[in-house]
Amino acid sequence: MLLSVRGLRVNYASRAGVVRAVDGMDLDVPAGSITGLVGESGCGKSTLGRSLMRVLPEAGRIAGGQVMFEGRDIAALGEAAMRAIRWRRLAFIPQTAMNALDPVQRLRAQMLEVLTERGGLRRTAALARAVELFRMVGLDPVRLADFPHQFSGGMRQRASIALALALAPVLVIADEPVTALDVIVQRQVLDVLRDLQSRLNLAMILVTHDMAVVAYACDRVAVMYAGRVVEAGPVADVLERPLHPYTMGLTHAFPDVHGDMAALVPIEGSPPSLIDPPPGCRFAARCPFAQARCVAHDPAALAYASDHVAACWRADEAAELRGLAATPSTWIAA
Template sequence: MVLLEVEGLKTYFKTQEGTLKAVDNISFDLDRGQAMGLAGESGCGKTTAALSIMKLLPANGFIAGGSINFMGQDMSKVTGDKLRAIRWRDISIIFQGAMNALNPVKRVGDQIVEPILLHEKVDEEVAIKRVKELFELVGINPNRIREYPHEFSGGMRQRVMIAMALACRPKLVICDEPTTALDVMIQAQILTLLKNLQQELELAMIIISHDLSVLAETCDLLSIMYAGKIVERSSAVEVFANPQHPYTKGLIAAFPNIKGDRKMPASIAGNPPNLIRAPKGCRFAERCYMKQDICIEQEPPLIEVLPGHFAACHFVKPKGV
């Protein structure tokens, strides 16, 4: 059953130099209990896409087109109390660098009790019991709810943030770079935890990362973003096994622990285009080893290459051709 439908989403920022098209016509669906990875290098619009879904854009950001439908509701029409109720209760987000956002002078347990009391008509005793269960779920001793953030390690604080995101039993959790600030061992633990929670609680998740290896093990679906656009999307298995877009191939080749076409350079030279003056053709053209005149002149459409596998490149062939 479809939980989230994003159709033609455009999110722009007003800046002194002009309009910056951070997210420029992206579409994807997410079913109940499904995990989608959103990958792409820094500045490609991953966080902006997440904030658009939550309607948490900064003041100079605005939705310039498209639609976001969550559980049958048109999010553009949801405002005020109804919107506040959807955040936390139905959708929650673990922000980039969230573990440093815990209030240092408040006990960690209290910081999770608060949203529960705010969003649900339960008494404090019930909320505290829930927090203890959540601690257990994310692998922290429930007796530690009265401690302060500085008494926790980075990995523990990230677990606290995950517990907080789950506090009101949402249907969708957006994790923005959930493991970036952590060392490799702790990263693996947090990813396993997210995967287990997803299955146990039938949670849908959007996991944002520039690190494909983070997404390989946790996600059912994978969308690759480049300069504000989704250039490829399919099941995660399919994207890794059969990447179509030259950018995806480059990203996969850059991670030696993932099987891929090793003939590509290990990193993609150059930088993404300025999103205030984005090129009219393929945005990846300047860095692409396959570049031809058509790439500079025309934007490639996102076409279905294989059932459920989409890619936006002039040189991929539509399904059945």
């Protein structure tokens, strides 16, 4: 396993108390595949990405657990050791490409800075590499002379992918890389990511709130809810035979462009506070299938099929629950 997260806990200090943004998270990312990390706002998916890069905001800190990457525990590395692997072994693509790009510098200068200062290349080699990187992401190398504001949204996102790949990392974390883009550009950027993943045999974590993006671009998926992974496995298994009611809900929550026109089913309510999370399953308050044990005791994540894990007391009954979950009335709060 290229990356293995075990029992990770990440806390934010806030006036109201300690927010347990990631609270006992396990995640495995195999080499050479795209893993989708899906969940709603505040579930901890972006915090996980920032923790892996060790670029948490000031109020955040890793409070426990392990992040094993290429034989080392990133959670415990000093900043100097971390700087040696950031960009070189693992890299980051932010949601808003403007956050990765410097608005007052030409793209060429930005690429050269990473390639020479961090990558130690000489200027001519760095220039050749910058041209190669632009071609790889489908940008005309002539555009290296441009400033970011001369690019469209999709071109900026391609440029930020090129920048992330500059020093040939083995793991790329992309935080909502297509959320701000129109459907056509979104599809083109996802195609660039998939193409690069297979050509360079990269591993990628694609953070998104959209199950359809996972279905299109990912090999594996981990579904996060309230700071933890509630279900994980190969995309085909998780989408076709979801074991966790939250995953079942997500698959019925948004319209399909071709499917039947059944009424959509929102998941009513909101996730629990992560300052003082409830003792049992964190989804219990929104779950149409919750029982007494779900409220009282936290279910452990167990494998129910080979390589398909879920944390739900009723995962054994998933086949039956899937049928009920497809009916809108199931989800209407009593």
